Structure formats: structure tokens, C-alpha cells
Amino acid sequence: MKRNCLDSVLLYATAILTCALLVFPIYWLVVTALSEPDQLRQLPPKFWPDQPRWGVFAQILAERPILQWLGNSALAAIGAVTLSMTVSVLAGYSLSRFKVRGGQSLGLFILTAKMLPATLLVIPLFGIFRQLELIGSLWSIILAHATLIIPFTTWMLKGYFDTIPRELEQAAMVDGCSPLGAMVRVILPVSAPGLAATALYGFVLSWSDYAYARTFLTNAQTNWTANLGITTMKGEYVSNWSDISAASILVALPILLIYLFLERYLVGGLTAGSDK
């Protein structure tokens, strides 16, 4: 009994420590955003400002086209995720279900694209997009992000489809569905947790990109994504870290909301009851 008590104490202590480590940077981001710039470097540091600058968010929104940048980020992420999921669902399902000659090698070949660093792809992609006259257009980063997202999501979804009993689509086919119909009507609804997790991964990847946006969106700031926009707030000699932190919080909020919305899908168990 004593041992159980000690186990619980250790467990909770570890959990609290881990949470503290993970949450502290976010907490410090909030503290930085709400503090006056001249209070940021004082020692000992203040863990909560005397007079929090609650108006900083409204001020940032008024001074910079943050909402437009967020809109651009959202369009790019939604476009990249839609394109990637369409390709990945079909590719992952095919790799999971159809045994074709060279299928395994093809799957591994898709994964090699993920092994290349993004910076390595920037130059050839820039060349391609310039030829297609996409430089400066959001389409450039939608396509570029898709090249990053598709390899990983294809394998992620293949792994998920592998866990779904084949009998489900066989039952659907006996019930009158075509193979594609069985996938759409039965396998995809059952895969909702896997699809949500995969889409969220792709969304975060696209949302957090800076390198591609910096390279391809070189024209007017109305085309910038949020990450790109925030970096322009950093001056060569002077940077207002409080404003940058406030803008960062505004940019992080959508991801947080999307995560909260998708959380119920991320929890597995929807397939419970399909079989024994």
C-alpha cells in the first residue's frame, strides 16, 4: 500500500515537472507580450508584469495586417492539407490494400522525399514555380508544403488503414459497394481519428513554415503568411519583443483552436465494436 502511494507521488511529480517544462515557454511568451519592453531584461525577472498591457493585442492588430497574414496562412494550410490528404488517402489506402509488384519499393520511394531537408528542395522548387509563374502566389507554398506533407501522411495513413479489418470493406462490397465506394462509405468514416491526426499534422507543418514562404512570397506584404509577417517585425537594430510575442500568440491561437476542435476525433476507439 505504501509502495502504491510512493508510486503515485512519483508519477504525479514527474507529470507536473513535464507539464511545467512544456508549458513554461508558452507562459513566458504571454508574460513577455504583456510586459513593457523595458521590463523584459530586468533582474531578477518578474514572473508577472505589474501592469499587464492587455491592449497590446488590439494595438498589434491595428498596426499590422495580422488578420490578412493569418488568412493567407489559413488559405495556404487548408490548400496544402486538402491537396495532401486527397493524394495521401488514395496512396495510403492503395499501399495498405493492394499488393502490386514493386508496391513496397514505391512506398519507400515516396518516403525518401521526406528524408530530404526542405532547404534542399527550395532551389529546384523556385525554378519550377518561376517557370509556372507562381512566385508570389499562395499556390507556390500550397504546392511546396504538399511536397513536405504527402510523404509522411501517406505512410501515416497506410499504417492506420492497416489496422482496419479488411472484412469491413469486403462486407461493404458484398452489400453492393464498388471498391472505391467501400473506401468512401465505410473505411474513411471509420478512419476519422487517423484522418484528423494526419490532417492536423499537415496543418501544423504548413502553418509553421517559414523557409518556403520567405523564398516564394517575395512581393507585397499582403501576400505574406503570418510567420513571414512576424519576422518582419524584428528590426535590424531594435526589436520590440513584447509586440513580437503578442503577434506570436495571435498566430498560435488558430492552431490551438483547431486542436481543441479535432481532439475528440484524435482519440481512437471509433472502430470499437466492428469486430469481435
Added chain:
Amino acid sequence: MAGIRIEHVTKSYGGLTVLKDFSLDITDGEFVVLVGPSGCGKSTMLKILAGLEEASSGKVSIGERDVTDLAPGDRDIAMVFQNYALYPHLTVRKNMGFGLKMRGTEAGEIDRRVTEAAKILGIDHLLDRRPRALSGGQRQRVALGRAIVREPLAFLMDEPLSNLDAKLRVHTRAEISALHKRLGVTTIYVTHDQTEAMTMADRIVIMKDGEIQQIAHPDTMFREPANLFVAGFIGSPGMNFLQSPVTSAGNGAQARLFGQEVPLLVANASTLAGRDAVFGLRPEHISAGPGPVSFEVQPRLIESLGSEQYVYVDLPPENRVGQTPHATAEEDGRGNALIARLINPDGAPLAERLTLSFDPARLHVFDAVTQEAIR
């Protein structure tokens, strides 16, 4: 409803042939059970019938229609899967009505047929639940309901009871038989359980290594097994096997079993004279006490099941069969032992030494080389 004709169907995966020249005629309304050990090709045959696997060669007809190249949904069959394969995101009602919806049946008709099928199966109170909220037995009924609601030409069932506990399995087995009698739909049922095959089938098709071993009524299969494999597979406990050379004796033949000459009463036994034969004796055909052929034994093990007892005794070395002819793992090593199934309603303890006996007319005779039955 319709009959089913399977003609010379084979199935190969690369160089591996899992189904060899399978032919079977199933009459309208018949309940046929495909039975055999794991890997014998029975489930593959069922999937070929359903259209879920493509035959390497051969032809499948349902009714008068050649369905060999038709998609599963165009064959007008319904299938019950081993793991039920219920759609987890749909309610029981939608699960059962899914096939009708795919065929464009109007909503009112779907509802009427689902409700009717649910009443037959006693699951009408579960219609608005999701599969995860059901017990194993209830899921099994929903899977059956999904099949019957379509009113198909034939039911295909792939080991539908194997995930149920023993008690529920016996109960559901009887229910499926009753359902078949009520609906009269042609049914092909796959199982590895010989008890299910014996109790449910109009005809049993017993398979081994992709080949049909025998097609017969359950009683015929029990009484007149075509070969050693069938003899060993059908019956619980399985048939005992003893080996002995056959010698001529007057107009007939005899074998030496348990140290004594035993006349062989099957008509063609003398064709085996001078050669080894395998003799099959069912455990229930061995009696306690003296009889036509009696022998004294010291039981190695006695298992009591209440009203009956299984007595395990060692076979004389000269009667041991070198290799057990039946494939199931639990029966490996049976070549050295004989099981007697003794009815013992009073539960009286058995003595340390026992006299057992059997009637030579009960002996099944098999050619030791071809393993075929000699009659």
C-alpha cells in the same frame, strides 16, 4: 433462392495452389458445410463464391447465372464474417439496411424489412445502438440480420460462431439451423469445427490441402468415411487407429489386434492380404466388460465428464500407427493411444485393470498406403 454450381475451380498464389479442382453442386435451399483444418482452402472457396477473391480457373454459377466474373455486389449473395464486420460508425438499423440502401431500395421498405428481420432475431430493441454498445452474441445476431434483410439468393457464412463462448455457440448454432429451416435459403457455411458441421449440415464437404476429401450427409460421413483423414476428422473424440498386417483366414481375412486374431468382416478385406492395413475404431464403439473381442488394459488416464468417461490406454507396440493420419494438433501422438468412451451414468469409479471389448463389425479398414477406406 437458387442452387449453386462450382465447376473445377482452382486458386493459386504464384506457385502455391491452395484450391485444387474444386467442383460442387448445391441444390436450392440446401445447407452445405465446408469443413477442414486451417489452411485447407475452405475460406478461400467461400471468398471466391462471394467474388472477394478471383478464381485462377473454373466457373461459379448461382441459379442459372454465371457469376464467375461478377463483382460481389452483383451476385445477390449475403455474407456473415467471422469477426462480424459490422460498420462501427452506423447504428444497428443502418448496418442492417446498408445493403438495401446500396441497391436503391426506398426508405420505407428498408425500415419495414429491417424491423421484420430484427424481430425474427430478437434484436428489435437494439436498432438504435452502435455496434460497440453490443455484446458478442448481439453483434453476431446483427451480422445475421444484415444478411437476411437483403433476402439474397444464398447465404455465405465464414466461421460465424468461432468468436462466441462455448455456451452461446451451441445456442446460436441451433438458432442458425432454425433460421435456415424458416427461410429456406441456400447456405454455404465454413467451419473448422466438426461438431458444427455434423449438427447443422444437410451435406458436409470435408477438405484438406485444397482438395475435397468427401462430400456426404453427416451420418454417412460418420459411418462411412472415405479415407483415414475423414475418419480422423469427424467424430469427437476422434477415431482410434490401429495398424496390423492382414492375413488370409479361410474365405476371409483377419488381423492381429490386442494380441489376438480378429476376423475382418468388410467384403473386400481379403484384397489387403499380405499387406499392412489401418483399422479404425470409434471410442463409442468400445464397451466395458467382455464382448466379441475382449482385451484387458491398464488405463493411462481417465477423464470423467459426469455421465461418461474417456479411458486412455496404451496400444500394443505392434498395433501402433507410425504417423497419425489426422492433422489436428491436439490429436498428435494419438497413434500410441486408444480412447474408449464409456457410458457411466452412476459415476462409479473404474478399476485399475479393465476389460474392454468391441464388435469386429464396427472396425473400419483402410489401406495403409493409399489411406482409402476398404469396404
